Amino acid sequence: MNGRFVRLAEQGRPAVSLTVDGAPIQALQGDTLMVALLTHGTALRQSEFDSGRRAGFCLMGACQDCWVWTRAGERLRACSNEVRDGLDIVTTQPEATWPLHG
Amino acid sequence: MATARVVIVGAGPAGVRCAETLLAAGIKPILIDENRRDGGQIYRRQPEGFTRDYATLYGREAAKAQDLHQSFDRLREAIDYRPDTLVWNLTPGQLCCVSQGRHRTVDYDALILCTGATDRLMPIEGWHLAGTYSLGGAQIALKNQAVSIGHRVVFMGSGPLLYLVASQYVKAGAEVAAVLDTSPLSLRLKALPKLLARPGVLFTGIKLLAQLYRAKVAVHLGIKPLQVLGDASQGVMGVRFTTGSGRTATVQADAVALGYHLRPETQLGDLAGCAMAFDQASSQWWLATDDAGRTSVKGVYAAGDGAKIRGADAAEHAGRLVALALLEDLQQPVSSALRDGHQQALAVMDQFRLGLAQAFPWPSEQAKALPDSAIVCRCEMISAGELRRTVNEKGACEVNRAKAFSRVGMGRCQGRYCAHAGAEVIAAAAGVQVQEVGRQRGQAPVKPLSMLIEEVAP
Ligand SMILES: Cc1cc2nc3c(=O)[nH]c(=O)nc-3n(C[C@H](O)[C@H](O)[C@H](O)COP(=O)(O)OP(=O)(O)OC[C@H]3O[C@@H](n4cnc5c(N)ncnc54)[C@H](O)[C@@H]3O)c2cc1C
Ligand code: FES
Numbered sequence: 001m002n003g004r005f006v007r008l009a010e011q012g013r014p015a016v017s018l019t020v021d022g023a024p025i026q027a028l029q030g031d032t033l034m035v036a037l038l039t040h041g042t043a044l045r046q047s048e049f050d051s052g053r054r055a056g057f058c059l060m061g062a063c064q065d066c067w068v069w070t071r072a073g074e075r076l077r078a079c080s081n082e083v084r085d086g087l088d089i090v091t092t093q094p095e096a097t098w099p100l101h102g
Numbered sequence: 103m104a105t106a107r108v109v110i111v112g113a114g115p116a117g118v119r120c121a122e123t124l125l126a127a128g129i130k131p132i133l134i135d136e137n138r139r140d141g142g143q144i145y146r147r148q149p150e151g152f153t154r155d156y157a158t159l160y161g162r163e164a165a166k167a168q169d170l171h172q173s174f175d176r177l178r179e180a181i182d183y184r185p186d187t188l189v190w191n192l193t194p195g196q197l198c199c200v201s202q203g204r205h206r207t208v209d210y211d212a213l214i215l216c217t218g219a220t221d222r223l224m225p226i227e228g229w230h231l232a233g234t235y236s237l238g239g240a241q242i243a244l245k246n247q248a249v250s251i252g253h254r255v256v257f258m259g260s261g262p263l264l265y266l267v268a269s270q271y272v273k274a275g276a277e278v279a280a281v282l283d284t285s286p287l288s289l290r291l292k293a294l295p296k297l298l299a300r301p302g303v304l305f306t307g308i309k310l311l312a313q314l315y316r317a318k319v320a321v322h323l324g325i326k327p328l329q330v331l332g333d334a335s336q337g338v339m340g341v342r343f344t345t346g347s348g349r350t351a352t353v354q355a356d357a358v359a360l361g362y363h364l365r366p367e368t369q370l371g372d373l374a375g376c377a378m379a380f381d382q383a384s385s386q387w388w389l390a391t392d393d394a395g396r397t398s399v400k401g402v403y404a405a406g407d408g409a410k411i412r413g414a415d416a417a418e419h420a421g422r423l424v425a426l427a428l429l430e431d432l433q434q435p436v437s438s439a440l441r442d443g444h445q446q447a448l449a450v451m452d453q454f455r456l457g458l459a460q461a462f463p464w465p466s467e468q469a470k471a472l473p474d475s476a477i478v479c480r481c482e483m484i485s486a487g488e489l490r491r492t493v494n495e496k497g498a499c500e501v502n503r504a505k506a507f508s509r510v511g512m513g514r515c516q517g518r519y520c521a522h523a524g525a526e527v528i529a530a531a532a533g534v535q536v537q538e539v540g541r542q543r544g545q546a547p548v549k550p551l552s553m554l555i556e557e558v559a560p
Contacts, residue, residue, distance in 0.1 A: 004232070004233060004251070004252060004337070005243065005247075005249040005251060005252070006249060006252065006253055006276065007248065007249050008244070008249060008250055008274045008275050008276060009154060009248040009274065009275075010153065010154065010247075010248035011248075012153075013151050013152075014151075030148075030149040030151045030247075031247065032246075035243075035247045039249070042232060042233075042336070042337060043337065049481075049482050049483040050230075050334065051334045051335075052230060052483075053334065053335060053337060054232055055232035055337065057234070057236055057480070057515075058220065058235070058515075058518075058519075059235065059236075059238075059239035059240075059243055059246075060143070060238060060239060061136060061549070062515060062518050062519075063236075063481075063515040063518065063519060064549070064550055065480075065481070065514065065515070067514075074552070075552050079239075079242075080137075082149065
């Protein structure tokens with residue numbers, strides 16, 4: 001299994017290239033970051049509270065389980081931000097070494 | 103007083119119909135929504151560049167979706183529409199908003215909350231594993247992005263949305279491993295008299311079920327969820343449950359869509375000081391309003407699923423009705439025939455709502471049976487056992503106290519996905535009714551804000 005999400009339609013959109021944790025990936029214009037990442041892998045991030053991997057939960061901006069970061073440190077909700085050519089995403093929080101609360 | 107500053111929060115069916123009605127009466131509202139596009143949940147618009155037509159996207163609701171979108175497109179330039187803007191706090195007369203990292207305040211004389219709902223969740227052992235999604239989330243994946251949440255998906259929980267989303271997945275070509283409903287057939291039969299208030303909707307529900315059977319999807323009623331199977335690195339690998347006849351069964355899958363109908367987004371009303379009421383039928387708290395949508399706080403109104411979970415058709419009526427209520431309060435002439443028409447339509451939908459609550463009840467008994475090891479708060483991995491200890495050892499029988507000790511409800515989702523189940527766990531441990539343990543107070547910011555926010559003048 002390479003990706004968690006499976007594309008069912010709308011596959012004729014133009015391709016977009018971005019980088020995730022240093023590796024280049026291809027997505028489609030209009031994809032959310034979540035779809036771009038989860039059609040290539042099975043998780044978005046590491047849980048701060050256990051050994052589990054996390055892949056989001058609600059897809060509607062309510063659970064905040066899908067945070068990723070730009071290399072510059074801007075936090076993005078992967079389910080509600082779209083891919084852009086050249087985006088450089090990291091899936092671990094750039095500056096933090098302590099668990100985030102709220 | 104045509105100069106009243108009216109702000110509507112939420113551009114779903116309730117908010118759009120409210121804006122339309124106000125505009126027709128000469129009031130130009132500000133309409134704020136966190137989403138980039140209008141439509142709200144059910145009539146969510148797909149991103150630009152996607153080409154599926156209305157029938158594919160919205161099925162039987164296509165005509166209603168198109169009508170709402172067209173109404174909005176006509177309004178858009180005439181009102182002050184502010185998409186991509188989150189209302190994260192409020193004080194009397196003023197909203198705190200953030201858009202693209204910029205903070206801005208918005209003053210109001212009247213505030214209409216059309217904030218909609220999110221999925222209502224009951225935890226199960228293993229639900230924190232990657233690949234478990236909320237049922238509504240599973241639908242958004244399909245509607246908004248044309249993807250399935252997995253290669254083989256189990257739909258588990260209860261409520262009409264369970265069958266709707268499962269059949270949408272089947273139609274879109276996804277593999278549906280099973281539909282597992284905690285409610286038994288007998289309750290559906292008992293609820294029939296109330297459900298017959300809307301025979302068309304009832305018939306649609308029966309057709310959905312027939313479609314699933316025709317597609318040879320395994321549908322089990324009256325099940326008890328036991329566990330989402332899998333491990334920390336791989337995520338979901340299946341589901342274990344007890345069948346209606348008491349047998350233990352396993353289904354293999356790499357994704358689970360889990361949900362028990364909906365809960366209203368009441369935080370802004372709560373922060374505004376609006377009184378809340380406990381709804382016995384659905385066993386949850388929501389904003390106390392009169393039957394036109396006035397809350398207990400003067401100048402603050404609520405409509406749609408954010409006030410009372412009655413579905414999309416009711417949200418359109420409630421949006422129009424609440425606008426009429428505001429116009430009345432502003433001493434403007436209002437057609438009583440129009441008002442009565444909406445009220446009558448809503449009374450029928452209320453009857454149907456009670457039928458749904460009876461047919462697909464919130465499974466509070468599951469919270470009692472939840473093993474100590476099961477996670478209640480998936481944000482911070484806090485177990486049912488830890489929560490029970492705060493009740494048994496610290497005597498915290500009120501949810502806000504239990505939250506302070508256990509942190510259940512303090513994580514990223516701010517209680518959206520754990521507060522209802524947490525209250526049930528506390529009530530069961532304390533041996534009292536769930537309404538006696540109170541409800542988690544709304545807190546600002548209603549969603550976590552980025553620390554990079556910049557302030558701009560209003
Ligand atoms: C994921 C999901 C899927 C659903 N699918 C269906 C379906 O297929 N069929 C069906 O009959 N019913 C469905 N429902 C039920 C459906 O929500 C409603 O019946 C209908 O959409 C309610 O309309 P509404 O206008 O009250 O709220 P919504 O349509 O939910 O709109 C509320 C809007 O308010 C905005 N909002 C909320 N809080 C804030 C804030 N603080 N700041 C800014 N904006 C805010 C949201 O972004 C949203 O756009 C679904 C519900 C959910 C949660
Ligand atoms: S998946 Fe819930 S906020 Fe993104």
